[in-house]
Amino acid sequence: NAGVTQTPKFQVLKTGQSMTLQCAQDMNHEYMSWYRQDPGMGLRLIHYSVGAGITDQGEVPNGYNVSRSTTEDFPLRLLSAAPSQTSVYFCASRPGQTTDTQYFGPGTRLTVL
Amino acid sequence: GENVEQHPSTLSVQEGDSAVIKCTYSDSASNYFPWYKQELGKRPQLIIDIRSNVGEKKDQRIAVTLNKTAKHFSLHITETQPEDSAVYFCAASKGGSYIPTFGRGTSLIVHP
Numbered sequence: 624n625a626g627v628t629q630t631p632k633f634q635v636l637k638t639g640q641s642m643t644l645q646c647a648q649d650m651n652h653e654y655m656s657w658y659r660q661d662p663g664m665g666l667r668l669i670h671y672s673v674g675a676g677i678t679d680q681g682e683v684p685n686g687y688n689v690s691r692s693t694t695e696d697f698p699l700r701l702l703s704a705a706p707s708q709t710s711v712y713f714c715a716s717r718p719g720q721t722t723d724t725q726y727f728g729p730g731t732r733l734t735v736l
Numbered sequence: 737g738e739n740v741e742q743h744p745s746t747l748s749v750q751e752g753d754s755a756v757i758k759c760t761y762s763d764s765a766s767n768y769f770p771w772y773k774q775e776l777g778k779r780p781q782l783i784i785d786i787r788s789n790v791g792e793k794k795d796q797r798i799a800v801t802l803n804k805t806a807k808h809f810s811l812h813i814t815e816t817q818p819e820d821s822a823v824y825f826c827a828a829s830k831g832g833s834y835i836p837t838f839g840r841g842t843s844l845i846v847h848p
Contacts, residue, residue, distance in 0.1 A: 681835065
């Protein structure tokens, strides 16, 4: 199993550009989440999904959209990038409601100029 | 929602010393408390977790204690080694369909 994968590893955007951060897992996990990590701020939840077709907002959802059309994929979309979205983004998955352990992807480092 | 406070933000110790990182949580319904280790440039990885029906859990040099009454839990690392240097995150969750809330992290530096 590849586990949780994320692409790209690094990305530089200009203010106002749009892009999609990709996240995929091959473990048939029901739950998937997106976090952003900023210095001194820990891991803050952006959006999460408890199954295909079901998504919900986390602590810091503004400026981000998600969808979950398949169990495997959970892309994060930035519609109009802002410098405040410069961060490291982590995707995570866990098997389901009865298992609490989360598995993180390798992260995407995004810089918005 | 849940609020998790983590202290200290930075901890510097000599190799062989013990290190303690403390977290408090606000929601008395939380019942699952994982700890993650993140090495520089890497992803967070679970190192130990504890549930509210247990007061202490050990795994070799690391241990976690939980005080439900005071709503705080701690990570203890004994005989620290340079490879323990990393950022450590605590988290709290009500389990089930709930997503954990993370603390802000502690940067542990172990000097040889």
